[in-house]
Amino acid sequence: MMARRIPSILPDLTFEEALETTKIHSIAGILSKDIPLITKRPFRSPHHTISSSSLVGGGKIPKPGEISLAHNGVLFLDELPEFNKNTLEVLRGPLEDGIINISRVNASLTYPCNFMFVASMNPCPCGYFGSKDKECTCSPTSIEKYMGKISGPLLDRIDIQIEVSAVKYQKLEEEIQSENSETIKQRVNKARKIQQQRYKEVGIYANSQLTPKLVNKYCKLDKESKEILKNAFERLGLSARAHGRILKVARTIADLDEKENIDSSHIAEAIQYRSLDKKYWKN
C-alpha cells in the first residue's frame, strides 16, 4: 500500500515527460480511449512470475516491457526474492542507463526506461527474522539462500533501503494524524526546484543523475561529515560501492532541509538508509 502512494508525492509530470510516457503506452497498445494523454506518473507492479522479456520488452518486433511502461513513473516489485534471479539481473543495465536496447530478428529498438525502482521483501522465508513477537524458524542457511537471490550489484543500485516492523493490530485501529501526500509533495517540489536551479549549467535536473565527477563538485563534505563517513565504512562494513549513493542521498536530504551544504546530520541519516549493507545480515 505504501508503495502505491509513491506517485502521489512525486513531482508533477512535465509536458515533455507526459508525451514520452503516452507514446510508449500507445506503442504497447494499452492507451485507453478515455485518457488520450497520460498526465499521472505510471505505477507498474508486475507479478513475480514475470519473464525477463516481458519485464524489459521483447517479441518479434520488440514491444516495450514493464520497465518502459514505468518510464517517468514507478516500477514496483513486491516480494523481490520470489522473482526469477535471471529476471532481476536484466534490470541492472536499464537502472544505470535509463534506456534499453532490444534486438530481435526483425528489428532492433531502443526504448526509454527512466523509472524509480521500488521493491519490498521479507527478511527471511518465514518473515519473522528480527521480530520480537514471534521467533524466526528459519535456519541461517535458508536465510542466506533467500537473501542471496538478490545479487550484490543489484542491491548496490538501490539508494534507500529501510527496515519496517510489522504494524500491530492495535495501531491499525488508532487514528494517527500523519502528514498527507499533498504537503509532502510540496516539499518534494521545493527540493526539485532547488536542484533544477543548481544544475542549470550542467544539463541535468535531479541529484540521481549526478555522475561521479559531478558528485565531487556538488556533494562536498565538511571535515566532521568526512570523519563520520569514514568511521561508518569501517565499523558498519558498508560496501565501497555505496559511497556515491550515500553522498547523493545526503545531498537530497540537505535539499529537503533547504540547506546549501551537506552537514553531518544529513550524512548520518543517509548512512542509516543502507540497512541491507550492514554486516549482521550476512553473518
Add this chain to the structure above:
Amino acid sequence: MEKIKILKSTDKKYPLKLLEIKDYPKELYVIGNEKLLNKKSIAIVGSRDCTNYGAKYAERFAEQISKENICIVSGMAIGIDTCAHIGALKEKGNTIAVLGCGFNHIYPEENTELFNKIIENKGCVISEYPPETEADLSKFPLRNRIISALSMGVLVVEAKHRSGSTVTAKYAKEQEKKVFCIPGNIDLKTSVGTNRLIQAGAKLVVCAEDILAEYGFPVKIDETEQEVIVENEYADVYNVLTYMPTNINIIAKKCKLDISKVSQKLLMMEIKGYIKSMPGNEYVRL
C-alpha cells in the same frame, strides 16, 4: 598452511587427558601449538543460531577466563563457538578448536578465516579425522567427547533442547567434569537446553569468576556496574536503550524526537561503539 602433525595414542606427546576416556581417538591430527593440549582448559560451547545475548557473553566469558592463562576449547562452529574462540583470541590466543571433519574440508566454509587466525595466534586446531574426511553431521556429536575430555569443565552458553551442546554436557557428566550454564530467557528456544541443564544440576553462572572459583582461582567479584558515560548530546537517546533490543519507533516515542533525528544519534553512537543495531530496526546497549 602449516604442517599437520599426527599424534598416535602411543606417542609420548599424546595428551594424557584424552587417554582417560574410554573411546579415545587412536590418532590425532594437529595443526598449530600442540603444547596447549596439556594446558588447563575450559570448554565453551553453544548453539549455532545464537542470540545477541549469547554471543556477547560467550565472548566475554572466554576473554575473562583466558586472562587467567586458561585455554578455551570449542568446536569452531558458527554462533557461540566462534564467539568463544574470538574472545580467547583477544587475550592472545590460548584456544583449541576441535573439528568434526578433516582439515581440508573446514565446515562451515566461512570459518576458514577463523581457522587461520587461530593458528596465526599460536592456537591449536585438532581433529581425529584424516585431512581428506568430509564434513558429515554424524561426526559432530562424536567430537564433543574430545572437547569435554580436554577441559576441566564445560560452559554451555545457549543450547536448544537436545542439541549438540547438551551432548557435550552429557559427555562432561560421564567424564565427571563440571558443567556450567548461563541462564536464559525461558521464552526462547535457545535457552531451553541450558535451563534444563541447570535444573539437572549444572552450575548456574553469571560471571567468569563463578567458574574460576571452582578451580581455586582467587576471586574478586566486582558487583558495581560499570557506568558508561556518553556525550551529553546522545544521553537522552542512550538512557532509553537497555541491554534488551528496543525498536526505533519506541525509542523515538520515548525521547519525543522525530525518527530522522533519533536515527542520526543512533548511528553516531553505533560508530562510537556504545550500542549495536539488530535486525528489525532494534538497538541494544553494548
